[in-house]
Amino acid sequence: MSYAAEKQVAIAAVRRACILTSSVFNNLVKNETLTKEDASPVTVGDFAAQAVVNTILGRAFPNDPIVGEEDAADLRGDAATALRTRIVELANATLTAKLEAGEKEEWGLGPSGQQTTEQLLNIIDKGKHEGKAERMWTLDPIDGTKGFLRGEQYAVCLSLIVKTEGRTRVQLGVIGCPNLPSDLSNPSSPRGGIFVAVRGEGAYELPLHDPFSAPGRRLSIPKLTTDNLNLLESVEKAHSKLSFNEVVAKELGITKPPTRMDSQAKYAALARGDGGVYLRMPTGTGYREKIWDHAPGSLLVEEAGGKVTDSRGEDLRFDLGRDLGENYGVIVAGEGVHSSVLDAVKRALAKEKQGQ
Numbered sequence: 001m002s003y004a005a006e007k008q009v010a011i012a013a014v015r016r017a018c019i020l021t022s023s024v025f026n027n028l029v030k031n032e033t034l035t036k037e038d039a040s041p042v043t044v045g046d047f048a049a050q051a052v053v054n055t056i057l058g059r060a061f062p063n064d065p066i067v068g069e070e071d072a073a074d075l076r077g078d079a080a081t082a083l084r085t086r087i088v089e090l091a092n093a094t095l096t097a098k099l100e101a102g103e104k105e106e107w108g109l110g111p112s113g114q115q116t117t118e119q120l121l122n123i124i125d126k127g128k129h130e131g132k133a134e135r136m137w138t139l140d141p142i143d144g145t146k147g148f149l150r151g152e153q154y155a156v157c158l159s160l161i162v163k164t165e166g167r168t169r170v171q172l173g174v175i176g177c178p179n180l181p182s183d184l185s186n187p188s189s190p191r192g193g194i195f196v197a198v199r200g201e202g203a204y205e206l207p208l209h210d211p212f213s214a215p216g217r218r219l220s221i222p223k224l225t226t227d228n229l230n231l232l233e234s235v236e237k238a239h240s241k242l243s244f245n246e247v248v249a250k251e252l253g254i255t256k257p258p259t260r261m262d263s264q265a266k267y268a269a270l271a272r273g274d275g276g277v278y279l280r281m282p283t284g285t286g287y288r289e290k291i292w293d294h295a296p297g298s299l300l301v302e303e304a305g306g307k308v309t310d311s312r313g314e315d316l317r318f319d320l321g322r323d324l325g326e327n328y329g330v331i332v333a334g335e336g337v338h339s340s341v342l343d344a345v346k347r348a349l350a351k352e353k354q355g356q
């Protein structure tokens with residue numbers, strides 16, 4: 001299936017959300033960030049971007065469930081009045097902006113797209129789905145919120161997961177990276193891109209502000225060997241075990257230092273040929289990886305000729321609910337090097353066990 005309609009809607013939704021998040025960053029004030037129960041940050045940008053994307057998806061595909069990271073519970077009380085007002089203002093400004101090429105008014109966009117506060121809170125809550133369905137969207141309105149707050153990498157991440165022939169797989173992935181330089185080795189190169197993949201149709205990078213103007217650049221992971229690649233990893237030490245990555249890099253004979261980057265921009269960079277291996281091993285806290293943190297990125301890399309598994313070499317599970325199940329870590333690499341990385345991870349795990 002080509003998912004042409006879904007792809008068009010998803011690209012338009014991600015583009016609008018990226019415009020919103022960029023404008024929030026430029027105007028973010030101190031009290032516009034909350035700390036969630038798990039101590040992670042969430043900003044007015046995360047909530048407003050989820051409201052915008054869910055509005056568009058809700059209009060275009062009203063029967064599709066959405067598994068979104070955020071919910072509106074913290075926005076409903078009197079204590080949240082200022083935050084709520086700002087989110088409503090941001091979401092409405094984004095929804096009512098004039099229609100661009102490829103967009104439709106019936107998606108809730110354009111001058112008549114104004115929503116009430118209650119409508120916007122309810123549409124944010126449409127993302128509370130349990131994550132088990134024959135067909136569902138995943139949304140991470142700002143992936144890498146900590147990177148976003150630092151002015152570094154973050155991504156707006158959307159995917160469509162469908163069960164076909166007994167297998168629940170990602171069929172469409174769209175990742176907007178407003179801050180990603182077009183040339184990673186040159187931080188002053190132009191920034192911003194939308195990365196798109198449809199299963200069986202390849203992976204593409206499109207211009208962020210004009211994604212419907214041309215077919216975009218087809219992405220293909222170059223054939224790297226362990227002599228000329230380096231690791232991509234999280235900036236945040238709490239998100240993956242960086243000391244383990246050092247051991248794996250040694251096992252593989254990698255000499256180049258790792259590239260640290262927040263969010264699924266790592267998957268996008270790898271799909272483009274930057275880096276070569278994205279390794280995310282659990283820190284041992286029992287945290288379970290979320291489907292919205294990997295669904296679009298994993299398809300993007302697969303469609304660019306790469307492979308994504310856990311540390312046992314098994315496929316990631318998108319059929320278990322909002323998370324991927326027990327956390328065995330995530331290994332992402334080009335086809336040619338994935339098996340060497342997997343072997344090195346297994347050796348490093350065995351050494352770690354011996355050392356205990």
Ligand SMILES: Nc1ncnc2c1ncn2[C@@H]1O[C@H](COP(=O)(O)O)[C@@H](OP(=O)(O)O)[C@H]1O
Pocket residue numbers: 040069140142143144145146147234235236238239240261262263264283285287289290293
């Ligand atoms: N203890 C933990 N282990 C692994 N991932 C975690 C984590 N705590 C939070 N995360 C996830 O890590 C994501 C960011 O990943 P990265 O380190 O690659 O930038 C966060 O996404 P959000 O920023 O959307 O909340 C969050 O879902």
Ligand SMILES: [Mg+2]
Pocket residue numbers: 040041042069145
């Ligand atoms: Mg978060």
Ligand SMILES: [Mg+2]
Pocket residue numbers: 140142143144292293
């Ligand atoms: Mg995330």
Ligand SMILES: [Mg+2]
Pocket residue numbers: 046069140141142143144145
């Ligand atoms: Mg997020």
